[in-house]
Amino acid sequence: MAQDLFVATRKGLFVVDGEGPALPRAIGFLGDPVSAFLQDPRDGCFYAALNLGHFGVKLHRSEDGGARWTELPAPAFPVGMAANGESEKAPSVSLIWTLAAGGDEQPGRLWAGTIPGALFRSDDRGETWHLVESLWNQPSRPEWFGGGYDDPGIHSICVDPRDGDRLIVGISCGGVWRSEDSGGSWVLGGKGLAATYMPPDRVDDPTIQDPHRLAVCPTAPETVWCQHHCGIFRSDDGGLHFVQITDVPPSAFGFAVAAHPQDPRTAWFVPAVKDECRVPVDGRLVVTRTRDGGASFESLAQGLPQEGAYDLVYRHALDIDAEGRALAMGSTTGGLWVSGDGGESWRLLSAHLPPIAQVSFADRS
Amino acid sequence: MPHVTFTANLQRHLDAPSLEVGGTSVGEVLEAVFAQKPRLRSYIVDDQGRLRRHVNLFVNSRMIADRTGLGDAVRPDDEVFVFQALSGG
Numbered sequence: 446m447a448q449d450l451f452v453a454t455r456k457g458l459f460v461v462d463g464e465g466p467a468l469p470r471a472i473g474f475l476g477d478p479v480s481a482f483l484q485d486p487r488d489g490c491f492y493a494a495l496n497l498g499h500f501g502v503k504l505h506r507s508e509d510g511g512a513r514w515t516e517l518p519a520p521a522f523p524v525g526m527a528a529n530g531e532s533e534k535a536p537s538v539s540l541i542w543t544l545a546a547g548g549d550e551q552p553g554r555l556w557a558g559t560i561p562g563a564l565f566r567s568d569d570r571g572e573t574w575h576l577v578e579s580l581w582n583q584p585s586r587p588e589w590f591g592g593g594y595d596d597p598g599i600h601s602i603c604v605d606p607r608d609g610d611r612l613i614v615g616i617s618c619g620g621v622w623r624s625e626d627s628g629g630s631w632v633l634g635g636k637g638l639a640a641t642y643m644p645p646d647r648v649d650d651p652t653i654q655d656p657h658r659l660a661v662c663p664t665a666p667e668t669v670w671c672q673h674h675c676g677i678f679r680s681d682d683g684g685l686h687f688v689q690i691t692d693v694p695p696s697a698f699g700f701a702v703a704a705h706p707q708d709p710r711t712a713w714f715v716p717a718v719k720d721e722c723r724v725p726v727d728g729r730l731v732v733t734r735t736r737d738g739g740a741s742f743e744s745l746a747q748g749l750p751q752e753g754a755y756d757l758v759y760r761h762a763l764d765i766d767a768e769g770r771a772l773a774m775g776s777t778t779g780g781l782w783v784s785g786d787g788g789e790s791w792r793l794l795s796a797h798l799p800p801i802a803q804v805s806f807a808d809r810s
Numbered sequence: 811m812p813h814v815t816f817t818a819n820l821q822r823h824l825d826a827p828s829l830e831v832g833g834t835s836v837g838e839v840l841e842a843v844f845a846q847k848p849r850l851r852s853y854i855v856d857d858q859g860r861l862r863r864h865v866n867l868f869v870n871s872r873m874i875a876d877r878t879g880l881g882d883a884v885r886p887d888d889e890v891f892v893f894q895a896l897s898g899g
Contacts, residue, residue: 476822499864499894500823500853516824516849521857537856 448766448806450773451491451511452781453479456799458493460511460809461783469781469795472511481761483544484807485570487552491807492571494519494541494557502538502559506571510809520557520565520574529587536561540594543761545602548609558599562589562616566628577628580614585633585652589619592655592674600760601659603684605666613669613684615659620651621671621684634680637687641675642720658760659684660704660712668709672702674720679712679739690739695726701763703772710738713765713788715758715774723757730754732774732788748791749782756780761803775801812839814890816850824849836867837880839890854892855880864895 450461457475461467474495480502481494491511495503505514522536540560547554557565557574564577589597601615610627613634621635635651643653655674662668669680671687676697678687690697696716705711714733717723725731730749733742750756756776763774772784779798782791812833816826831842837859844851856862861877868874868891874882884890 497823497853499862500820501856501862503823503852519852521852524857524859526858535858537858537860 448771449809450783451482451484451803451805451807452775452798452801453482453493453761453803453805454775454779454799454801455479458482458511459798461781461794467783467792467794469798473507473514474505478802480802481541481544481557482803482805482807483546483555484805485546485555487546487549488570489808490570492544492555494544496540502541504541504557504571517571518574520559520563520567520576522563522576536563538563539596540598542598542600543602545604548604548606551609554609556602556604556612558602558614560591560594560596560598562586562597562599562619564599564602564614564628579629580622580624580631583631583633586619588652589616590653592617592657601656603659603661603666603669605661605683606663607666611666611683613659613661615656615671617657618653618655618674620654621656621659621669621680621687623684632685634684635687636685637680637689638671638673638678639675639689657700658702660702662704662706662709664707665709668704670702670704670712672699672714674698677702677714677739690735693733693739693742694744695729695731695733698723699758700760701758701774703763703765706765706767706769708736708769711736711769712739713763713772715763717757724755725757728753728755730756730776730780732772732784732791734788745788745791747789748784748793750780759802761805762801764804764806766806771806773804773806775804777801811886812884812888812890814839814843814892816892817894819894820850820853820892823853826850826853833884835880835884836869836874836876836882836890839884840880866893866895867891868893 452459458473459469460472478496483492491507504519543558545556555567565574603613605611612624614622638654669684671678677690680687703713732745777800781794811830820826833839
């Protein structure tokens with residue numbers, strides 16, 4: 446594993462040195478919940494989002510590989526913003542769920558997805574943030590609802606590597622949205638997704654879908670993989686339309702998905718039994734992989750616990766490196782594994798970390 | 811002037827010394843605090859200026875009643891305590 450691996454947990458940010466002893470060590474915020482981590486590929490800076498619980502969401506940046514961190518203003522709703530209807534409080538950010546870097550041609554641009562379900566944009570490396578009102582003011586937003594949290598949230602922001610103005614956003618539970626103009630306007634995608642938790646005539650309603658996580662193949666960004674609350678889906682038109690992938694043993698339920706960086710037909714998932722029983726099937730932790738666009742799946746278990754395992758891998762806790770060989774995953778019970786061969790075999794790095802929110806390959810050089 | 815003291819747990823995150831500031835309500839006192847220590851604002855109140863859900867604020871020995879409007883009265887010789895609520899995990 447040549448790259449360093451960053452692990453955002455309920456109690457701090459950890460790093461596994463790519464070339465050193467493979468033991469995770471705390472690199473910052475020990476004791477504090479780290480909800481999101483980003484390395485900006487354009488300048489190498491790190492960003493860490495915290496959810497301090499008592500003291501709110503915070504955002505920090507490091508320009509020296511994580512040795513020193515500087516607090517930045519966190520994304521926040523404008524003061525005086527009114528509630529949308531009697532059932533809603535005037536909004537305040539309760540979680541930074543994901544961070545994303547803008548396009549190569551947009552230096553300084555960052556995106557943040559939050560709970561409640563809002564998208565924020567910065568054009569100055571996080572020094573100031575602005576609510577993307579065009580999405581917040583969508584007429585369908587009152588229909589959105591929380592999935593696992595009290596409020597809806599944005600967990601996936603896919604920036605098209607060919608054109609940074611093109612975005613695909615995933616909202617639990619508010620569907621899949623696409624913008625061609627850096628968030629100026631939006632099109633609701635997600636046709637073909639199916640929400641069996643809804644009344645029959647709303648199962649295919651795109652506005653209330655729960656895409657647990659979206660992953661785009663960077664070299665073929667029209668291919669969008671979706672681990673949905675109700676199964677696995679693939680889009681070949683940038684998230685507008687999806688087809689459901691069926692026959693995915695041992696289960697199509699899960700949260701995380703990783704897309705191969707070069708091959709749009711290859712993706713990885715980490716299954717659990719079902720929505721009301723979020724543990725590995727039969728206590729055996731496996732990773733499923735398709736290499737033919739979802740026509741077939743392999744269940745990869747070498748090196749993973751095959752009895753008595755109750756690890757759940759959450760949305761952002763599965764990552765793949767830029768070459769498509771190294772994978773890492775972390776569980777909500779603190780297990781951390783890496784693979785150097787595309788998931789064929791896995792190695793346990795720690796079984797004793799705090800609950801893991803995100804794993805991310807990054808370079809400290 | 812009212813005397814404001816912050817939980818020691820805030821010191822892990824930023825400088826939060828005790829302060830003497832003006833003001834006749836909790837809201838006015840906090841605004842005076844934030845004028846001196848701008849970074850403290852987002853730790854104490856949320857985006858809309860409401861007291862954070864897991865922050866407790868006392869005037870002398872009495873927990874404030876108005877967590878949204880911060881209208882509880884403060885007298886010049888009052889002690890204002892900013893504490894964190896207890897939580898698990």
